[in-house]
Amino acid sequence: MVRCTSWRAGITTWLRIPGPLSLKLLIISLFPAPILAEETRGYVISMVHTATYYDEQTCPNGTNGSRPDVLIRRIMNDGYDQEEAVRIVSNLRFNGGRDDQGNLVGSAIVLGVGASFDGNQSWNGFDFNPANVPRVLQDPNAQNAQGRYAIGLNLDGKVGPNSWEHPITGETGIDNEMWRVLGCWDVYYVNKPINPYNEGIAWDTAVDAMPAWLISISGENLNQDGEVTVTFDRALNIPLRDAYGSIMTGASFAIDPNPRSHNVFKGRISDRILTIEPGTFYMQGESQFYPHLQFTETQLRLELNEDGSLEGHIGGYQPWRDYYHYLSVRGETDGMIDLIGIYYDMKKYADAEPDLVTGENTAISAAYFIEGVPAFHLDDEGTLLANSVGPGPKFSGPAVSQYSNIGQ
Amino acid sequence: MKFKISSFIKAILGTAAIITITIPNIAIAAENSTNEQITFVRLTSEQHRNSIRDIFGESIIVDGDAGSVGVREEGLMAVGGRRLTLSASEVESYEVLALDIASQVLDPARRATLLTCLPEDASKVDDTCASEFIDRVGLHLFRRPLSNDEIDAYAAMAKTAAQNLGSFYSGLQAALVGMMVSPDFLFRIERSVPNPELPGTRRLDAWSRASRLSFFLWNTTPNPTLLEAARSGDLMFEAGLNRQIETMMLSPRIEDGLRAFFSDMLAFDRFKTLDIDSNLFPKFTKNVEDEAREQTLRTISHHLLNKEADYRELLNSRETFLTPALAALYSVPIPIHQELGGRVPWVPYEYSEDHMRIGLLGQATFLSLFSHPGASSPTLRGKAVREHLLCQTIPPPPGDVDFSLVRNADHPDFKTVRDRLAQHRDNPTCAGCHMLMDPIGLALEIFDASGVYRTTENGVEIDTGGEWVGQEYTDIRELAVLLKNDPTLTSCLVQRAYNYGTAREPTRAEVQWLNTMHLQLREEGVRWRELIKRISSNPDFYTVPEIVSTED
Numbered sequence: 040m041v042r043c044t045s046w047r048a049g050i051t052t053w054l055r056i057p058g059p060l061s062l063k064l065l066i067i068s069l070f071p072a073p074i075l076a077e078e079t080r081g082y083v084i085s086m087v088h089t090a091t092y093y094d095e096q097t098c099p100n101g102t103n104g105s106r107p108d109v110l111i112r113r114i115m116n117d118g119y120d121q122e123e124a125v126r127i128v129s130n131l132r133f134n135g136g137r138d139d140q141g142n143l144v145g146s147a148i149v150l151g152v153g154a155s156f157d158g159n160q161s162w163n164g165f166d167f168n169p170a171n172v173p174r175v176l177q178d179p180n181a182q183n184a185q186g187r188y189a190i191g192l193n194l195d196g197k198v199g200p201n202s203w204e205h206p207i208t209g210e211t212g213i214d215n216e217m218w219r220v221l222g223c224w225d226v227y228y229v230n231k232p233i234n235p236y237n238e239g240i241a242w243d244t245a246v247d248a249m250p251a252w253l254i255s256i257s258g259e260n261l262n263q264d265g266e267v268t269v270t271f272d273r274a275l276n277i278p279l280r281d282a283y284g285s286i287m288t289g290a291s292f293a294i295d296p297n298p299r300s301h302n303v304f305k306g307r308i309s310d311r312i313l314t315i316e317p318g319t320f321y322m323q324g325e326s327q328f329y330p331h332l333q334f335t336e337t338q339l340r341l342e343l344n345e346d347g348s349l350e351g352h353i354g355g356y357q358p359w360r361d362y363y364h365y366l367s368v369r370g371e372t373d374g375m376i377d378l379i380g381i382y383y384d385m386k387k388y389a390d391a392e393p394d395l396v397t398g399e400n401t402a403i404s405a406a407y408f409i410e411g412v413p414a415f416h417l418d419d420e421g422t423l424l425a426n427s428v429g430p431g432p433k434f435s436g437p438a439v440s441q442y443s444n445i446g447q
Numbered sequence: 448m449k450f451k452i453s454s455f456i457k458a459i460l461g462t463a464a465i466i467t468i469t470i471p472n473i474a475i476a477a478e479n480s481t482n483e484q485i486t487f488v489r490l491t492s493e494q495h496r497n498s499i500r501d502i503f504g505e506s507i508i509v510d511g512d513a514g515s516v517g518v519r520e521e522g523l524m525a526v527g528g529r530r531l532t533l534s535a536s537e538v539e540s541y542e543v544l545a546l547d548i549a550s551q552v553l554d555p556a557r558r559a560t561l562l563t564c565l566p567e568d569a570s571k572v573d574d575t576c577a578s579e580f581i582d583r584v585g586l587h588l589f590r591r592p593l594s595n596d597e598i599d600a601y602a603a604m605a606k607t608a609a610q611n612l613g614s615f616y617s618g619l620q621a622a623l624v625g626m627m628v629s630p631d632f633l634f635r636i637e638r639s640v641p642n643p644e645l646p647g648t649r650r651l652d653a654w655s656r657a658s659r660l661s662f663f664l665w666n667t668t669p670n671p672t673l674l675e676a677a678r679s680g681d682l683m684f685e686a687g688l689n690r691q692i693e694t695m696m697l698s699p700r701i702e703d704g705l706r707a708f709f710s711d712m713l714a715f716d717r718f719k720t721l722d723i724d725s726n727l728f729p730k731f732t733k734n735v736e737d738e739a740r741e742q743t744l745r746t747i748s749h750h751l752l753n754k755e756a757d758y759r760e761l762l763n764s765r766e767t768f769l770t771p772a773l774a775a776l777y778s779v780p781i782p783i784h785q786e787l788g789g790r791v792p793w794v795p796y797e798y799s800e801d802h803m804r805i806g807l808l809g810q811a812t813f814l815s816l817f818s819h820p821g822a823s824s825p826t827l828r829g830k831a832v833r834e835h836l837l838c839q840t841i842p843p844p845p846g847d848v849d850f851s852l853v854r855n856a857d858h859p860d861f862k863t864v865r866d867r868l869a870q871h872r873d874n875p876t877c878a879g880c881h882m883l884m885d886p887i888g889l890a891l892e893i894f895d896a897s898g899v900y901r902t903t904e905n906g907v908e909i910d911t912g913g914e915w916v917g918q919e920y921t922d923i924r925e926l927a928v929l930l931k932n933d934p935t936l937t938s939c940l941v942q943r944a945y946n947y948g949t950a951r952e953p954t955r956a957e958v959q960w961l962n963t964m965h966l967q968l969r970e971e972g973v974r975w976r977e978l979i980k981r982i983s984s985n986p987d988f989y990t991v992p993e994i995v996s997t998e999d
Contacts, residue, residue: 275783276783282726282729283729287775289775291771291783427778
């Protein structure tokens, strides 16, 4: 039997499940950090997406537009004038992408279905999808994000020529070259509470089928500043939804005993802000968009909200091909971007982990918004490992966050 | 009351063959020329469904509910069932169901298992085979043997339809539909015979006894064993009757009977119109609502049947069963065991001694069923405890009462519903009844309309204290103990169980022996199996009270 004290004063819950270890002993045995954990709070991650922020300096020459703009530019690069390119794109649904002479303009159209599509695809007469071999197309030289501000974390501890300034905290030295690549595409040119549509819809779909991603925080007193241990785990079960489509708070999750997605960081709470000491991070997913999420030099900045939820950003150096895969597997139509442009820009702005042979950087600094709501964590034997504390927010996750301010 | 069957039969038999069935327009009983008293109790939707399942097999799909919700009398829908007739639209709905069921039953893949004879030519009439089918199936549908006239009538129906449609099986289908929309199937028709043990009184005949027993204990039609006991006359004798009861008590079907009784007693019919506002209570999804209902039934069933524990302990039991969604609603941790096939994994759970969520009153079923869509209601909850658990009657409010203050949750001066109700009780017209209801409900105010735990209302700490029959309590845990020890709780159960089985109020003489039995059970422990065994084995359970016509 495991005893755990609920967040409500004076109420203690007993879980009558055989378990040889007390909560404290279990925490000590699991976490090597020399922190005497008196309390462990659990969360289920309710939302993940690329961290976005824009202002008038971000894309001073305008954005790259969306899917039709990509197609028109690509057709014009093939030698058509703008008027005919617009006509070809306008008639795309009716003639499959043919010019005024009836010739198929395949190179412009085919990327929409994405790299995972294995049907009849051709590009300039060849049966293959250029999303899988993007270098066969020319760099479209897309607009990149500029200006002073970007969301992210100072991954290298330095302030360099490519560093950003955090628009909210004012912290300098922010490393986020991923934002430079993505920031001028319309789908990413959004501010909270709007999410990047392509990632929001991908997460919204995945969350009902993918084992949940969990965070727990252990420390002597989580209501005060101090050292803590932060653990990321994958669950064996998927999140529940409430009537809003938000992720249900107070739900129970069994932690996957497979250590592959078990990440432990030393952390600190200061003025309700949670940070960690850098380390590597790997979470396995079961999603088209997030088959996994991995960083080196991982950092974290999460705000612990009064309602028991947490939100903020996680970042690190991410293999840029991971993100290119996320986009290409869903195709240009879904991502509303130019895959070829993303490919070239990722290569161009990658800023870490050079390949030993070519010397090209294989990772790019990146930052993701994450949000977690209170949840119970148990092991696969039913022993309670982390408590759900607080009622959580009224809205969470992708389904409602875009509308959560309406009427308030 | 008269109604005509049926458009389908009319179509295949021709206009001249329309059958008009007459149900005696009686509320309680009718007498025929032989002084035989006949009573009608309409089957509930669940009993109709269970009967079809047990007669024709589990593979038959009953796609829908035909009957209306019904009316509650003496605290039970079962008693109200005696008042129910059938509207024309309900007959039509039953006919649509019957058509679908008959087509499944006589589907080429199934008919071989149900027919003991085969027609020489499937495109022609076969009176002998049709009569054999009608005789055999009719016994189970009508829960008594069919008379020769009845067999001939349905065989004639089958014959006409077979001739018109050129198919023996279509003829059987027509006859089967006719039987399934007959009052003999849709109603439990109880017939009486003179009682030789008490001359001048009447008691149920053997077939009616079989039905009463079966619907009381199993919530379904009598099985072949019980029908055979009726045919042999065993059910008319104490030893034979008790033998059947003992056998039935050992069946897992006893749980069906328990679930049906408590669904009725605890007013689960309110689920059909339950409308907790998910904008205000987003955790209360449709799935959670369904699981809450099942949680309550599982808890009761486990407590009363598996543990054979005392009914009173349901008020403060800490044991229950939870799903992941219910555990999230209650904000308690449960182990997660994935089950293959997407089944909802129910987990046994026990709250700690100091946890507030105890007993039936702490479950989302009770808390939501007796709340307003947008707010909890101490008054509705208190009234429900009084009426459904204690068999007390609270009169309805006068028509001119102003509820605006009570419902103004944003009132600047009266932030809690306790404050608002206190003001409301200043009206002497309201005070009497509210004093009976509100204190019980106020103890449950720590649970909102969806059953989520809370400690404050509008920022003010919720006071759950009150007084029950001169004894003070501070919270639901103490109130539950006081209710548990109140003899009204158990006398109500005994009375409701008896009324449920007989579908009527007890006579004065019956009340006396029920009181005696109640006192005995309180001494021995109020255990469900013992209660229904004593009720169903008592000769009074089968006595037919003398009916005084209300139409004179």
